[in-house]
Amino acid sequence: MVPITWYLVLSAILFTIGVAAFIFKRNIITIFMSIELMLNAVNLSFVAFANMWKDLSGHIFVFFVMVVAAAEAAVGLAIIIAVFRTRQTLNVDRVNLLKL
Amino acid sequence: MTITPEMKGILIWVLIMVIKILVITHVLLGACAYTVWLERKLIGRMQNRWGPTRVGWFGLLQPAADAIKFIVKEDLLPPGVNKPLFLLAPLLAVALGLTSLAVIPFGETVTIAGHTEALQISGITDPNGGGAAPIFDPNVGLLIILGVTSIGVYAIALSGWSSNSKYSLLGSLRASAQMISYELALGLSLVGVVMLGSSLSLRAIVDGQAAPAGATGLSQWGVLHWNFFGGFQFVAFFIYLTAAFAETNRIPFDLPEAETELVAGYHTEYSAMKFAMFFIAEYANMFTAASIATLLFLGGWHSPFEGLSFIPSIPFPPIIAAFVPTFWFVLKICFFIFFYIWVRGTLPRFRYDQLMGFGWKFLLPLSIANIIVTSAIMAWRAAP
Amino acid sequence: MVHQLLFIIFAGICVAGALNLLLQKHPISSALSLIVVMGSLALLYLLLGAQFVAAIQVIVYAGAIMVLFVFVIMLLNAGEEEHTKGSRIAMWFGVPSVAALFGMVLFILLQRSKIDYQIQLGAFGRPTKDVAILLFRDYLLPFEVTSVLILVAIMGAVVLARRQP
Numbered sequence: 001m002v003p004i005t006w007y008l009v010l011s012a013i014l015f016t017i018g019v020a021a022f023i024f025k026r027n028i029i030t031i032f033m034s035i036e037l038m039l040n041a042v043n044l045s046f047v048a049f050a051n052m053w054k055d056l057s058g059h060i061f062v063f064f065v066m067v068v069a070a071a072e073a074a075v076g077l078a079i080i081i082a083v084f085r086t087r088q089t090l091n092v093d094r095v096n097l098l099k100l
Numbered sequence: 101m102t103i104t105p106e107m108k109g110i111l112i113w114v115l116i117m118v119i120k121i122l123v124i125t126h127v128l129l130g131a132c133a134y135t136v137w138l139e140r141k142l143i144g145r146m147q148n149r150w151g152p153t154r155v156g157w158f159g160l161l162q163p164a165a166d167a168i169k170f171i172v173k174e175d176l177l178p179p180g181v182n183k184p185l186f187l188l189a190p191l192l193a194v195a196l197g198l199t200s201l202a203v204i205p206f207g208e209t210v211t212i213a214g215h216t217e218a219l220q221i222s223g224i225t226d227p228n229g230g231g232a233a234p235i236f237d238p239n240v241g242l243l244i245i246l247g248v249t250s251i252g253v254y255a256i257a258l259s260g261w262s263s264n265s266k267y268s269l270l271g272s273l274r275a276s277a278q279m280i281s282y283e284l285a286l287g288l289s290l291v292g293v294v295m296l297g298s299s300l301s302l303r304a305i306v307d308g309q310a311a312p313a314g315a316t317g318l319s320q321w322g323v324l325h326w327n328f329f330g331g332f333q334f335v336a337f338f339i340y341l342t343a344a345f346a347e348t349n350r351i352p353f354d355l356p357e358a359e360t361e362l363v364a365g366y367h368t369e370y371s372a373m374k375f376a377m378f379f380i381a382e383y384a385n386m387f388t389a390a391s392i393a394t395l396l397f398l399g400g401w402h403s404p405f406e407g408l409s410f411i412p413s414i415p416f417p418p419i420i421a422a423f424v425p426t427f428w429f430v431l432k433i434c435f436f437i438f439f440y441i442w443v444r445g446t447l448p449r450f451r452y453d454q455l456m457g458f459g460w461k462f463l464l465p466l467s468i469a470n471i472i473v474t475s476a477i478m479a480w481r482a483a484p
Numbered sequence: 485m486v487h488q489l490l491f492i493i494f495a496g497i498c499v500a501g502a503l504n505l506l507l508q509k510h511p512i513s514s515a516l517s518l519i520v521v522m523g524s525l526a527l528l529y530l531l532l533g534a535q536f537v538a539a540i541q542v543i544v545y546a547g548a549i550m551v552l553f554v555f556v557i558m559l560l561n562a563g564e565e566e567h568t569k570g571s572r573i574a575m576w577f578g579v580p581s582v583a584a585l586f587g588m589v590l591f592i593l594l595q596r597s598k599i600d601y602q603i604q605l606g607a608f609g610r611p612t613k614d615v616a617i618l619l620f621r622d623y624l625l626p627f628e629v630t631s632v633l634i635l636v637a638i639m640g641a642v643v644l645a646r647r648q649p
Contacts, residue, residue, distance in 0.1 A: 001602040016586040017502040023578040071637035078644035243539035250547025
C-alpha cells in the first residue's frame with residue numbers, strides 16, 4: 001500500500017522544481033510553464049487529500065484551479081506576444097526599460 | 101519457482117489481453133489498408149473510371165503493392181530538421197490512432213472453454229466467470245477518446261514545425277487550429293447523448309439504447325430507441341459528423357493537406373514509412389470517429405431487427421452468436437466509411453476562413469442549443 | 485505491491501520530466517517535458533481514484549493549455565536560452581533559497597504533521613456523477629463566476645494580441 005505521504009512529497013518536489021525553474025530560467029515562456037508546473041503540483045495535493053477525506057471537494061478545487069490556469073495562460077500568452085512585437089526578444093533580462 | 105494459482109490466473113489474464121489486442125489491432129490495420137483500396141475504387145467509379153484493376157482481381161492486391169512500395173522506398177531525412185521531433189510525430193500519430201481501440205466495445209461477451217470474456221480490450225468480466233457476468237468498462241470511456249483526440253493535435257503541430265519548411269509549417273498551423281476549433285463542437289454535441297444515457301461509459305450508453313423490458317406495441321422495435329431516432333439527437337448527429345470530418349482532415353475540410361494548396365501540408369517532407377504512418381493514422385481516426393458515431397447514435401451493436409417478432413431469429417451456435425452483434429457493429433461502421441468516401445467524391449473544399457467561421461460561428465452555438473433543448477425536454481418529461 | 489510499483493514508475497517519470505524542464509535550453513523541449521509531466525500526473529490521479537479529474541487533466545491541461553504554449557513557441561520562433569548577468573546572480577542566491585524551501589516543506593510534512601493514511605484504490609464509486617452534483621448544487625456560484633472569468637480572459641486575449649492598425 002502507498003502511504004499518502006509519498007504523494008505529498010512528490011507534490012513538494014514538483015513544486016520546488018517549479019520554483020527553481022521560475023528563478024533560474026530567462027525565457028519568459030519557460031517561466032510561464034514553471035507556473036503551470038507549480039499549479040499541477042498543488043492539484044496533486046488536492047486530489048490526494050480528497051482520497052484521504054473521501055470528500056469530492058478536492059476534485060472541485062482541482063477543476064477550478066484548471067479553469068483559472070487556462071484563463072491565466074490565455075491572457076499571459078497574449079501579453080507575451082504583445083511584448084515580443086515591440087521588444088523583439090523573449091529574454092526577461094532585456095525587457096528592463098519602461099521606454100524603448 | 102512454483103506457480104501459485106493466483107499467478108496462473110494473472111498469466112492467463114495477460115495472455116487473453118494480448119490476444120485481444122493483437123486481433124483487434126491487426127483487424128484495424130488490415131481494414132485501413134483495404135479502406136484505401138475501397139476509396140480508390142469508389143472515387144474512380146464516381147469519376148467514371150475504373151480505379152486500380154491491374155494488381156490481382158479487381159485490384160485487390162493493390163494495398164499489398166503499396167505496402168511493399170512504402171517499405172522499400174528511401175527514407176529521406178531533409179537537412180535542418182529537428183531529428184527527435186521529426187521521428188516522434190508520425191509515431192505519435194499512429195499510436196494515438198490505435199489507442200482509442202482500447203475502450204471501444206465491439207459486442208457483449210464471448211464464452212470459450214467456460215471462460216467468459218468481454219469483447220472490449222478494457223472490459224473486465226467477473227473474475228469468477230460463468231453466468232451473466234456484468235462487464236466493467238472504464239467509467240469515463242468517452243472522455244478517454246476525447247483526450248486521445250486532444251493529444252492528436254501534437255502529432256500534426258510537431259510534424260510541421262520540425263520539418264524546417266514553409267509549406268509544412270503553414271499546413272500544420274492551419275490543421276492544428278482547425279482541429280482544436282472543431283474539437284469543441286465535437287465534445288459539446290456528445291453531451292446530449294451523455295445526458296440521455298446518464299453515463300460516460302460507452303457500454304452503458306449503448307445499453308441504454310436497447311428496447312426497455314416492458315415495451316409494448318411499436319416501441320418494441322429496437323431501432324426506435326436508438327439515440328438518433330427515439331432520443332431525437334439528429335441535430336447532434338449531424339454536428340458530430342461534420343466535426344468528425346474536420347477532425348480527421350477529410351474533404352470538405354482537408355485544406356491543410358490539399359495538393360493544390362500547400363503541396364502536402366504537414367506531411368510534405370515525410371517519405372516512405374513515415375508518410376505511410378500518417379496515412380494509417382488518418383484512416384484509424386476515421387474508424388474511431390465512425391465507431392463513436394455508431395455507438396452513441398445508432399445503437400452500437402444492436403441489430404435493426406431487434407424486437408420485431410415477425411423476423412425469424414436464426415439459431416446460431418453460441419460461438420457464432422456471440423459475434424453477431426459484432427457483425428452489425430462492423431456493418432454500421434462500413435456505412436460510415438462509405439459515407440466518408442462518398443462525401444469526398446462529391447463536395448468541394450472549404451476555404452480556410454470559411455472553415456473557421458463555420459466551426460466557431462455556426463456549429464458551436466448550434467451544439468449549445470442542442471444541449472439546452474435536450475435538457476429542457478428531459479426535465480419536462482421527468483416533471484411529475 | 486503493484487500499487488507501489490506503479491506509483492514509483494509514474495512518480496519517476498514526473499520528476500524526470502520536471503527536471504528536464506529545468507535543465508533544457510530550448511523552450512520547446514521544456515514544453516514537451518511539461519506535457520509528459522501532465523500525462524503521468526493524470527495516471528497518478530487514476531491511482532487516486534479520480535477518473536474524471538484524470539480525464540479532464542488530459543483534455544484541458546495537456547490537450548488545450550499546452551497546445552497554446554506550443555503554438556506560441558512555434559509562432560514566436562523562440563531561440564535558445566542565454567545566460568546573462570542577472571541569471572548568474574539568480575543562481576548564487578537561488579540555489580540555497582530553493583534548497584531551504586524544499587527542506588522546510590519536507591520537515592513540516594514528515595516531522596510535524598504525522599499523517600498516517602494509506603491510499604485506497606477505488607475510493608469513489610461514481611466520481612463523475614457526484615462531482616456534477618457538487619458542482620451544480622453546492623458550488624454553483626463559483627462555477628458561474630468562473631464562466632464570467634473565462635469570458636473576460638477571452639476578451640482580454642483577443643484585444644491584447646490584436647495587430648495594431
